[in-house]
Amino acid sequence: MTLDLHTLKQMVRGILTTRPDEIGCDECFEQLDRFVEMKLAGKNAAEAMPLVQDHLERCHDCREEFEALLAALRALE
Numbered sequence: 613m614t615l616d617l618h619t620l621k622q623m624v625r626g627i628l629t630t631r632p633d634e635i636g637c638d639e640c641f642e643q644l645d646r647f648v649e650m651k652l653a654g655k656n657a658a659e660a661m662p663l664v665q666d667h668l669e670r671c672h673d674c675r676e677e678f679e680a681l682l683a684a685l686r687a688l689e
């Protein structure tokens with residue numbers, strides 16, 4: 613049996629999307645302000661809130677919200 617890249621990607625995606633500890637967009641959004649505050653404070657947000665980090669890496673919508681929030685807060689400083 614041969615595994616091509618597309619098949620591998622599907623498999624990896626299947627593993628990632630069935631992780632029992634993953635959070636959804638609602639939970640991500642609820643914690644996003646804290647996550648952004650930590651980023652701005654120079655703390656390791658990814659380590660402190662790995663589930664949010666994990667979600668942001670996979671969810672384009674939340675990633676955009678995160679970046680918009682980060683940019684807005686930076687502009688206020």
Ligand SMILES: [Zn+2]
Nearest residue numbers: 636637671674
């Ligand atoms: Zn999301």
